[in-house]
Amino acid sequence: MSIDSQVLEDFAQAFTVASTLQLSPLSNAAAAELVQMGPHWPLNGFEAAWQLLADGVDEGEYARWQDMNRVYGLTGPAVVPPYESVHTGDDGLIFDRDTLQVRLEYLQLGLEAPRLNNEPDDHIGLELSFLAHACMTAAQAQTELFAQRAVGVAVDFSARHLLVWGPPMLRAALREASTQWFKGVQTLTLQLLEQWQELLVNAGLATVGKQTGSDGDSADSAPTSGNKTEIPSGGDTDGSGGKSADADRSEGKSADADRSGGKTAGAGERAGVKRDGGKQADSERKAGERAGSKRDWLEAL
Numbered sequence: 001m002s003i004d005s006q007v008l009e010d011f012a013q014a015f016t017v018a019s020t021l022q023l024s025p026l027s028n029a030a031a032a033e034l035v036q037m038g039p040h041w042p043l044n045g046f047e048a049a050w051q052l053l054a055d056g057v058d059e060g061e062y063a064r065w066q067d068m069n070r071v072y073g074l075t076g077p078a079v080v081p082p083y084e085s086v087h088t089g090d091d092g093l094i095f096d097r098d099t100l101q102v103r104l105e106y107l108q109l110g111l112e113a114p115r116l117n118n119e120p121d122d123h124i125g126l127e128l129s130f131l132a133h134a135c136m137t138a139a140q141a142q143t144e145l146f147a148q149r150a151v152g153v154a155v156d157f158s159a160r161h162l163l164v165w166g167p168p169m170l171r172a173a174l175r176e177a178s179t180q181w182f183k184g185v186q187t188l189t190l191q192l193l194e195q196w197q198e199l200l201v202n203a204g205l206a207t208v209g210k211q212t213g214s215d216g217d218s219a220d221s222a223p224t225s226g227n228k229t230e231i232p233s234g235g236d237t238d239g240s241g242g243k244s245a246d247a248d249r250s251e252g253k254s255a256d257a258d259r260s261g262g263k264t265a266g267a268g269e270r271a272g273v274k275r276d277g278g279k280q281a282d283s284e285r286k287a288g289e290r291a292g293s294k295r296d297w298l299e300a301l
Contacts, residue, residue, distance in 0.1 A: 010042035015132035023125035056181025084122035
């Protein structure tokens with residue numbers, strides 16, 4: 001069973017917004033405009049998340065930044081590092097084996113992280129951006145073969161990576177968040193991944209199986225897009241994968257080591273992963289040509 005192209009576009013839009021929210025806090029003006037456009041959100045059932053975001057607008061830009069800084073470690077140690085390798089790697093370090101595996105996944109669609117070798121490729125915001133690109137590529141593919149390939153990349157990446165560590169990490173970040181805004185960011189992203197997983201299972205593209213082990217064998221042996229991909233179920237609810245959230249600093253490394261001068265990826269980089277060589281993907285051009293009132297709210301970011 002395939003996924004309708006409009007559904008893929010809707011998820012692409014949602015993943016793009018979640019990516020931006022996870023990469024950096026918004027300015028007061030951008031936050032207010034985003035919330036005003038919330039009714040145009042392409043997916044159903046996110047009322048609670050949008051209410052939290054609306055309540056968080058008046059908290060102020062600094063309060064939102066401070067909360068994200070404390071939890072994600074924008075300028076110092078992170079309470080809940082937003083990097084895959086910290087939660088899934090054997091040593092809980094950034095730039096570990098899982099980071100390099102994610103880098104190879106990006107290359108399947110000719111993409112790379114915007115700050116290659118300086119910022120870990122496996123930040124949750126970048127992984128969400130990659131899924132957005134894969135979904136839009138599939139939705140706008142000129143042939144069924146190309147569409148199936150892009151969907152296969154999205155399904156396998158979800159099962160091998162984002163759906164393995166993302167939900168437990170987001171739950172941990174939600175518990176640590178002190179502002180309504182950051183709680184809304186985590187709630188929206190978590191619900192988005194849950195709906196994405198449900199879509200894949202209902203479409204017959206994936207099954208929900210047992211939680212992967214810490215040795216990563218299940219990820220290495222995950223089936224290709226021609227078969228049903230097994231998505232781990234359950235998992236650690238503390239987002240640590242059985243490891244300390246600050247284990248990445250045991251070798252003197254900090255989960256925030258990728259940030260120079262306390263800067264984070266800004267709204268201008270909301271696409272996250274970029275096309276190798278700096279070229280814009282043709283699907284992005286087509287998306288701009290087809291933009292309508294339903295996705296005008298993206299301009300708020």
